[in-house]
Amino acid sequence: MVRRDGMSRFEGSFLGDANRIAPDARLECKVCWHVYDPATGDPVWQVAPDTPFSALPEHWRCPNCDGDKDQFMVLHD
Ligand SMILES: [Zn+2]
Numbered sequence: 840m841v842r843r844d845g846m847s848r849f850e851g852s853f854l855g856d857a858n859r860i861a862p863d864a865r866l867e868c869k870v871c872w873h874v875y876d877p878a879t880g881d882p883v884w885q886v887a888p889d890t891p892f893s894a895l896p897e898h899w900r901c902p903n904c905d906g907d908k909d910q911f912m913v914l915h916d
Pocket residue numbers: 868869870871872873901902903904905906
């Protein structure tokens with residue numbers, strides 16, 4: 840695990856705190872507003888439906904803007 844203590848907190852960004860993300864939570868890319876929905880998965884990265892954000896591959900990036908996982912924020916309905 841990489842510690843990110845040196846980084847300042849982005850509001851709503853998970854910053855490795857993956858266990859605080861609900862399995863069915865949708866997350867939005869703050870760069871391009873692409874939404875990752877676990878119910879859909881990600882056809883671009885061949886991620887199966889019902890894959891929680893926290894279970895995405897380590898190398899997963901935003902399929903729309905190639906942004907880092909850390910750029911995603913939990914969407915609250
Ligand atoms: Zn994006």
